[in-house]
Amino acid sequence: MGKLTNFKRSLWVFHASGGSCNACDIEIVAVLTPRYDAERFGIKLVGSPRHADVLLVTGAIPRDFADKLRRIYEQMPDPKAVVVIGNCGTTGGVFYDSYNIAGPIDEVIPVDVYVPGCPPRPEAIIDGIVKAWLKIEKLEKELEGKEK
Amino acid sequence: MSFTLTTPSGFWNPILWLVFLALFSIIAYLIYSRGNPSYKKDTEQIKPYLSGNPEPTKEKVQVKAGDIYWGFIEALKGYYKVLQAIHTGDMRDYILWYLGIGAIITFILIGGV
Ligand code: SF4
Numbered sequence: 001m002g003k004l005t006n007f008k009r010s011l012w013v014f015h016a017s018g019g020s021c022n023a024c025d026i027e028i029v030a031v032l033t034p035r036y037d038a039e040r041f042g043i044k045l046v047g048s049p050r051h052a053d054v055l056l057v058t059g060a061i062p063r064d065f066a067d068k069l070r071r072i073y074e075q076m077p078d079p080k081a082v083v084v085i086g087n088c089g090t091t092g093g094v095f096y097d098s099y100n101i102a103g104p105i106d107e108v109i110p111v112d113v114y115v116p117g118c119p120p121r122p123e124a125i126i127d128g129i130v131k132a133w134l135k136i137e138k139l140e141k142e143l144e145g146k147e148k
Numbered sequence: 149m150s151f152t153l154t155t156p157s158g159f160w161n162p163i164l165w166l167v168f169l170a171l172f173s174i175i176a177y178l179i180y181s182r183g184n185p186s187y188k189k190d191t192e193q194i195k196p197y198l199s200g201n202p203e204p205t206k207e208k209v210q211v212k213a214g215d216i217y218w219g220f221i222e223a224l225k226g227y228y229k230v231l232q233a234i235h236t237g238d239m240r241d242y243i244l245w246y247l248g249i250g251a252i253i254t255f256i257l258i259g260g261v
Contacts, residue, residue: 050197
């Protein structure tokens with residue numbers, strides 16, 4: 001695993017739930033509970049995508065939600081990363097090929113990290129966030145290079 | 149020449165005021181310059197977050213004074229519908245109503261005599 005060198009602030013995360021059964025969402029909450037306590041590293045859930053570095057998405061994304069998810073993604077400032085939590089968002093899961101599903105998520109917005117599982121364990125979610133963190137560092141360096 | 153105006157409740161000095169103005173402008177600029185320069189103007193990034201829903205027009209989100217009476221007007225809709233139809237804003241119509249209703253009352257009270 002690479003070392004974090006460039007991204008010198010806390011990583012803020014926004015969670016969008018699109019038609020998930022809620023189990024993935026509960027595992028995300030478990031990451032914040034005292035046992036794992038991701039907040040001690042500055043990783044915290046925020047209430048607006050405009051404040052977020054990472055977008056966590058759960059669920060298979062029903063048709064009605066696709067445009068909203070796109071808008072949420074567009075509202076995030078650059079550099080940003082998208083992490084899909086759970087099988088539903090990754091492949092469609094149990095909703096695969098369903099008539100009312102616009103997902104899997106990478107058919108709606110670009111995805112950087114997949115965390116499969118139904119639902120994935122909190123350790124896997126934390127691992128996914130760290131991977132997103134590394135990705136954002138890379139993007140930030142690219143952005144800095146462009147500005148120079 | 150003194151620029152200071154002293155009053156019972158304090159003093160006013162335009163030079164001091166300009167110094168503070170310059171100082172706060174510098175602080176405001178420093179805060180502004182630390183903002184995210186990579187945000188894109190005229191995109192969704194500058195719009196408020198409304199759970200992913202599109203931003204409605206300002207007229208639609210504004211609470212009008214009439215909205216306060218919404219429940220009242222909704223409950224008496226049948227009555228208001230009739231009233232609004234005859235509420236023409238024409239003074240001659242109102243005088244006609246006045247005379248008409250006055251005639252009916254007179255007829256009832258004194259039996260048309
Ligand atoms: S992946 Fe499994 S746990 Fe997660 S939302 Fe889908 S069905 Fe629920």
